Amino acid sequence: MAERPEDLNLxxxxxxxxxxxxxxxxxxxSKEARSAISRAxxxxxxxxxxxxxNFAMKGKRKTLNAGDVLSxxxxxxxxxxxxxxxESLEVYRREQKGKKEARKDKDKxxxxxxxxxxxxxxxxDDDERLEEEEQNDEExxxx
Numbered sequence: 001m002a003e004r005p006e007d008l009n010l011x012x013x014x015x016x017x018x019x020x021x022x023x024x025x026x027x028x029x030s031k032e033a034r035s036a037i038s039r040a041x042x043x044x045x046x047x048x049x050x051x052x053x054n055f056a057m058k059g060k061r062k063t064l065n066a067g068d069v070l071s072x073x074x075x076x077x078x079x080x081x082x083x084x085x086x087e088s089l090e091v092y093r094r095e096q097k098g099k100k101e102a103r104k105d106k107d108k109x110x111x112x113x114x115x116x117x118x119x120x121x122x123x124x125d126d127d128e129r130l131e132e133e134e135q136n137d138e139e140x141x142x143x
Contacts, residue, residue, distance in 0.1 A: 009042045048072050 015038045019029055029037075051072035052064045059068075066089050073082050 008046060009038055010045065012038060015041060048076065051075055 012034070015034060018041075019034060019037060023029065048069065049064070052068040055068040055071045055075075056062065056064050070082055070085060073079070073085065
């Protein structure tokens, strides 16, 4: 686990970016307020992880999954976030599926190209053998 409580904090750059996206233009935030938000976000993440871990343990699993996190959000009484989280999860899964299919298509294309190359090489080898045989036949006829 973490050696110091500060090790559990989220990166300041990430917190700053999230804060800037949430606030309207022209609004500034003090360093102290940013630090407080960072600590609060870290506590929230740890609490959500702990609740999700309880659901995984009830399911006799050691790995947290998306369902555990969604159940934890409901248990923590953050139901209003469950819908948007489910939508984001579906978008993520579609993106991953698209990437996986694109990778498969690329692999298939690469495999077929390699097969075509090996066929061409085999044909070239066959052509060379035929030429050698023809030359040998011609030499035998000349002799």
